[in-house]
Amino acid sequence: MKNSVIVGLTGQTGAGKSTISAIFREKGYSIIDADMIARQVMEKGKPCLAEIIRTFGGNIIDDNGNLYRKKLAEIVFSDKENLEKLNSITYPYIITEISDNIDSLVSQDNKFILLDAPTLFESNADRLCDVIVSVLAEPEIRKKRIISRDNLTPEQAQKRMNSQHNDGFFIENSDYIINNNDLPDKLGEKVAGIVGRIEKLLEK
Numbered sequence: 001m002k003n004s005v006i007v008g009l010t011g012q013t014g015a016g017k018s019t020i021s022a023i024f025r026e027k028g029y030s031i032i033d034a035d036m037i038a039r040q041v042m043e044k045g046k047p048c049l050a051e052i053i054r055t056f057g058g059n060i061i062d063d064n065g066n067l068y069r070k071k072l073a074e075i076v077f078s079d080k081e082n083l084e085k086l087n088s089i090t091y092p093y094i095i096t097e098i099s100d101n102i103d104s105l106v107s108q109d110n111k112f113i114l115l116d117a118p119t120l121f122e123s124n125a126d127r128l129c130d131v132i133v134s135v136l137a138e139p140e141i142r143k144k145r146i147i148s149r150d151n152l153t154p155e156q157a158q159k160r161m162n163s164q165h166n167d168g169f170f171i172e173n174s175d176y177i178i179n180n181n182d183l184p185d186k187l188g189e190k191v192a193g194i195v196g197r198i199e200k201l202l203e204k
Contacts, residue, residue, distance in 0.1 A: 004106050005201050006113050006128060010120035011135030011170060013160050014142030014149070016180040016187075020135055021116040023191045030110040032101045034094060034117035034125065041093040042067050048093040055085055077159045091123040098125055111202060121165070121173060131198055134170035137180045 009024070011017045025031050041048040044065045052072070053061060060072045076083040098115065105113050120126050137145075139161065146157040171177055176194050180187060 002130075002202055003109075004111050004113060005130050005198055006102060006115060007131045007133060007198060008115045008117060008120045008126055008129035009133050009135070010117055010126075010174075011178075012137065012142060012164050012167075013118065014145040014157075015135040015137040016145065017116065017118065017135045020133075020178060020180070020187060020191060021114060023188060024114045024195070027112075027191070027195050029112045029114040030105050032098060032105070032113065032115045034098060034115060034119070034123075037097045037101070038090060038094050041090065041097060046093075048090055051089045052086065055089060056082070077156070077163055080163070083163060087119070087122060091119075095123060095125060095128075099128065102128060112198070121169075126173070130201065131176070132174045133176045133178065133194060134174040135178045135180050136167055136170060141181055 007024070007029070009017060009021055021031060021033075040046075042052065043049065044067075049061075049067060052067070056072065056075060060068050060075070062068045072086070076086045098117075102113060102115070115125060115129060117123070117125050120129075120132070126132055142161060143154065143157050146152060146160060147154060150157075152160075176197075178187070178190050178194070
């Protein structure tokens with residue numbers, strides 16, 4: 001019998017993954033936020049940031065020595081090769097932190113752990129998970145959400161969308177798919193159904 005279940009939550013940008021992560025939290029899941037970990041490993045003075053600066057130059061940091069995220073985003077989301085370079089630098093640091101977080105939560109007897117990771121597959125963090133849940137939404141809905149959330153132009157939002165996998169990839173590589181085109185009250189029902197199935201894994 002398993003002592004814990006690690007659920008990987010991912011999906012396309014603008015699909016509403018954060019909303020669904022919050023619902024899992026309400027259901028009693030311990031949350032590991034990969035975005036937050038990514039920010040931490042790229043903080044001033046960290047070896048990850050030093051590698052990024054060596055690769056992309058000093059103009060990606062501000063006067064205080066902190067990462068100028070918007071400038072870096074302009075560079076990597078306009079050039080697939082640059083995005084791959086950035087990922088090859090950051091992912092090993094991120095995966096190490098995620099693994100440490102999982103080990104800590106499991107040792108504290110947390111039964112259900114959710115890894116909220118936009119780049120779950122790209123970073124190979126999916127190998128740390130027992131179950132994969134992906135969130136999808138219609139392209140126009142996603143674009144509107146991204147523009148509103150990140151204060152981007154339609155062109156910038158589209159570049160970010162283009163840098164990601166299509167629906168078919170997520171459908172093929174996930175245990176569960178949540179289509180988030182509905183009103184928020186529908187999401188609770190969808191997540192509850194998935195949570196019920198996941199809970200049965202500890203009974204085996």
